[in-house]
Amino acid sequence: MPLRSGVARTPIPASTAALIPRRFNSSLPSSSGPTQGSKNTNGNHDHPFPPQRRSSFLSRHPKTVGVAALGLVGSVAYFSTKAQSASTPSQPPAEYSTAFDADAWVTSHPAIRSEADFKNQDGIILYQYETCPFCNKVRAYLDYEKIKYQVVEVNPMTKAEKKVTPELASIKAVPVLAMDGHKTLLSDSTHIIRNLNNILNHYRPEAQRKTITEKEQADLAFVDQRVVILTAPNLYRTWGESLESFDYLAKNSQIAANSSKLNQWFTKYFGASVMYLLTQKKLNKKYGITDARESIYQAIKEWLAGNNGAPFRGGSSPNLADLSCFGVFRALEPYPVGRDVMNPEKTSEEFVAWYKRMQQVVGKTSATNI
Numbered sequence: 065m066p067l068r069s070g071v072a073r074t075p076i077p078a079s080t081a082a083l084i085p086r087r088f089n090s091s092l093p094s095s096s097g098p099t100q101g102s103k104n105t106n107g108n109h110d111h112p113f114p115p116q117r118r119s120s121f122l123s124r125h126p127k128t129v130g131v132a133a134l135g136l137v138g139s140v141a142y143f144s145t146k147a148q149s150a151s152t153p154s155q156p157p158a159e160y161s162t163a164f165d166a167d168a169w170v171t172s173h174p175a176i177r178s179e180a181d182f183k184n185q186d187g188i189i190l191y192q193y194e195t196c197p198f199c200n201k202v203r204a205y206l207d208y209e210k211i212k213y214q215v216v217e218v219n220p221m222t223k224a225e226k227k228v229t230p231e232l233a234s235i236k237a238v239p240v241l242a243m244d245g246h247k248t249l250l251s252d253s254t255h256i257i258r259n260l261n262n263i264l265n266h267y268r269p270e271a272q273r274k275t276i277t278e279k280e281q282a283d284l285a286f287v288d289q290r291v292v293i294l295t296a297p298n299l300y301r302t303w304g305e306s307l308e309s310f311d312y313l314a315k316n317s318q319i320a321a322n323s324s325k326l327n328q329w330f331t332k333y334f335g336a337s338v339m340y341l342l343t344q345k346k347l348n349k350k351y352g353i354t355d356a357r358e359s360i361y362q363a364i365k366e367w368l369a370g371n372n373g374a375p376f377r378g379g380s381s382p383n384l385a386d387l388s389c390f391g392v393f394r395a396l397e398p399y400p401v402g403r404d405v406m407n408p409e410k411t412s413e414e415f416v417a418w419y420k421r422m423q424q425v426v427g428k429t430s431a432t433n434i
């Protein structure tokens with residue numbers, strides 16, 4: 065997938081600024097809030113460090129230091145946000161969590177006459193972070209249903225890619241699903257999946273409608289409240305694992321797009337340190353986690369117990385909870401925790417078999433630009 069957009073001076077949230085060591089922080093522009101970067105008389109952006117504070121290395125290599133500093137700040141911004149979102153998933157804006165009426169949407173789109181028409185339409189766009197578990201839930205659903213869509217990888221710092229319309233830009237979290245040339249926006253992973261399912265149900269014969277049961281609702285909540293919150297504590301469980309996770313993230317997030325090796329190096333080492341410390345000092349305490357791996361193995365056991373021996377949570381075919389749970393584990397695949405959960409000696413043959421069945425039924429991605 066092409067990763068877009070350059071590295072630019074970016075707004076630094078107050079919460080993030082607080083995490084940046086004072087000697088870096090003092091070098092940042094003094095105004096709070098979004099900083100577009102003031103221009104000097106030549107029309108160029110001011111240098112982020114006041115000239116009197118430049119070391120000789122800085123004056124000789126301003127670009128290298130600038131990019132390195134950005135990597136440093138960026139990694140804090142990105143991964144402190146990730147830590148926060150893992151611990152307190154953002155709520156969708158009220159208008160998106162309640163207002164979407166799937167039947168009204170279908171009625172106002174008479175040109176879409178069948179399930180196939182809906183799935184093959186152009187212009188369904190998923191705004192996401194490649195590594196976000198919530199975004200992976202939605203992708204698992206879209207891929208399983210073979211809905212055609214495009215992925216836009218968002219830079220977690222600038223969110224520049226979302227500044228397409230004011231409404232889209234105002235939605236803080238990803239995933240966001242846009243349709244109808246951005247006139248329809250859905251946010252919150254479960255809300256998106258549920259409403260896409262409602263739209264598809266409209267075109268299905270009654271016997272084939274996928275009605276969400278109460279049990280399924282509870283299973284969806286289990287995925288968000290039990291499985292998702294264990295992702296960050298497992299990704300950054302030890303210094304070594306944090307580093308390995310960041311090695312992947314530094315190369316696959318929008319932050320690293322088009323950036324230098326030096327920037328990637330900073331993202332990796334600084335991000336890994338910040339997240340390792342945040343996990344030890346904050347997340348583990350918040351959730352009473354003493355052994356993150358054991359906790360995720362335990363969650364897997366509970367998940368499997370609910371399958372009652374059937375191939376899927378949904379019985380003979382996956383339901384929305386299967387797809388959500390699979391999406392979260394698929395997001396963990398490139399990391400040490402992903403390897404551990406896929407080791408039947410650490411989890412179980414049963415879990416690995418469920419995961420492989422899910423891989424098979426979900427199949428290749430139906431995204432058109434990956």
Ligand SMILES: N[C@@H](CCC(=O)N[C@@H](CS)C(=O)NCC(=O)O)C(=O)O
Pocket residue numbers: 145146149150152153154155156193196197198199220236237238239251252253254
């Ligand atoms: N409840 C939301 C949570 C979404 C969420 O927290 N996403 C994180 C990324 S993993 C996010 O966008 N956080 C805000 C940010 O990055 O600024 C959902 O299920 O979609």
